[in-house]
Amino acid sequence: MNAALLIDQADATAARLRQWLLSGSVQCGDGAQAGGIFGAFDAKGGARYVYPEITGYYLHWLGDVAGSHGEARLQQHAQAAADWAGRALASGQVPATRSYLGGGDGDDWRNHAVFFFDLAMLLRGLCAASEAGLIALPGFAVARLVEELAAFVDSDGRIRAARLLHAGHVLPERWSTLGGPFEVKASSRVELAARHHCVPETLAAACRELAASYRPQIATLPLQMLHPTLYFAEGMLVAAADCREPIATLAQRCLALADAQGNLPEAEDSPVPRSDILAQTLRVLLLTGTADSAAAETLVRNLCQRVDAAGQLPFRVDTPERLPNVWCAMFAEQALRWFAQARRGEALPAAEWLV
Incomplete structure (x- = not known):
């Protein structure tokens, strides 16, 4: 896929994610919890x-x-x-x-x-x-x-x-x-x-x-569970903006765990391919200016392929029931939108806007 097509795919996928996130499907509409945001859904499509x-x-x-x-x-x-x-x-x-x-x-x-x-x-x-x-x-x-x-x-x-x-x-x-x-x-x-x-x-x-x-x-932090490790990187981008180089090194160590299809594992000793980790890694790479590699592009393609026509993104894709997940969708929408912006040469928001 050439560069222009990948940008278009990222844009289109981000638009589908936004459509779902703004459709009312993720926000409780009535009752005691009206206005609160759902965390995840069950196999029947109901908010838990x-x-x-x-x-x-x-x-x-x-x-x-x-x-x-x-x-x-x-x-x-x-x-x-x-x-x-x-x-x-x-x-x-x-x-x-x-x-x-x-x-x-x-x-x-x-x-x-x-x-x-x-x-x-x-x-x-x-x-x-x-x-x-x-x-x-x-x-x-x-x-x-x-x-x-x-x-x-x-x-x-x-x-x-x-x-x-x-x-x-x-x-x-x-x-x-x-x-x-x-x-x-x-x-x-x-x-x-x-x-x-x-x-x-x-x-x-x-x-x-x-x-x-x-x-x-920062650069040598044990990876262990990638989700909290990437939370750390996201936090340091705000708390220590002068440390982008070691933060980029940490993100590249996470990226190195990706397989040929662009799946990233939950941990070095766990093969669970979580969608939020893909989006988190891509966002940190973008904000450290190190998302220009073929490996990062593979993450983008993988993330796009996980989003269905309705704009729903499952937490994981290795199970029969691909349950949509709200925080994964937000992370992915932001990652794909920012990727397209960066590839068009547009300035990205400050790290403090990283959800």
């Missing part, structure tokens, strides 16, 4: 839960596409999501990690805790949508999120990944519960929020220190 992290991504993504894709519609989606956040944070509440729809799965271990990462993504989404002129800054929700995030800072000045809501529960040992480099994405978004609301110095200092502590090992 509303997710604060993904609602934050959606608000952030709306801000990134603002200006060229029907402002009134974007504003409606953004306002509904902001209203959901305001309700979820009212009266000292904090949104459940996963608010399941239609009953069931109420004992999800994730809902026994709140996570720094999730709340930081929601905070950034509200701020980004406001920066893009889609909504007025929801001051109450922003203040509540900053308050909650500040409570994650331990007495030693370090950020905890999770805070238990119910005494007596023990969280499983997962990358999301143990914390680590991936939290730099979250901490960098908290720092951006200081443009809009006062961030307590204890929280601001913890965010700065987290990124600083990983600067010496």
Whole structure:
């Protein structure tokens, strides 16, 4: 495929993804969770839960596409999501990690805790949508999120990944519960929020220190699970903009794990070919100026082939049930749109707009 055709394919696929994301299919339309964004779907096509992290991504993504894709519609989606956040944070509440729809799965271990990462993504989404002129800054929700995030800072000045809501529960040992480099994405978004609301110095200092502590090992960071590793790279692009060269090296190490078809594994020891990891890798390559290789183009073709005619993108393609996934779609839309822009010689947005 020649260069012009690949640009056209990326543009067309991104347009289908946008159409699905803006169709109302990913946003709860009524009930207690109206305005919240769905995380994933079941085999029958029903939404399983509303997710604060993904609602934050959606608000952030709306801000990134603002200006060229029907402002009134974007504003409606953004306002509904902001209203959901305001309700979820009212009266000292904090949104459940996963608010399941239609009953069931109420004992999800994730809902026994709140996570720094999730709340930081929601905070950034509200701020980004406001920066893009889609909504007025929801001051109450922003203040509540900053308050909650500040409570994650331990007495030693370090950020905890999770805070238990119910005494007596023990969280499983997962990358999301143990914390680590991936939290730099979250901490960098908290720092951006200081443009809009006062961030307590204890929280601001913890965010700065987290990124600083990983600067010496950016290029050599163990890959392990690629999804959180790429979150780290995304965070460092904002927190340490002068470190693009070692961030590019880290992204190239991820890219080197791709097979001939452009599939990237979940981890070095796991062959699961996840769609979000493809899009994440491509975005980091683009923002470090290293997406001009044949291997990167293979990622683009692979990602395009995964999107169906309705604009839905499955989390993985190695199972009979290819279930559409909302955050994968947002990551992929942004990656493919930015790829086409870069290949046309257009300037890319700043790294802070990376969803």
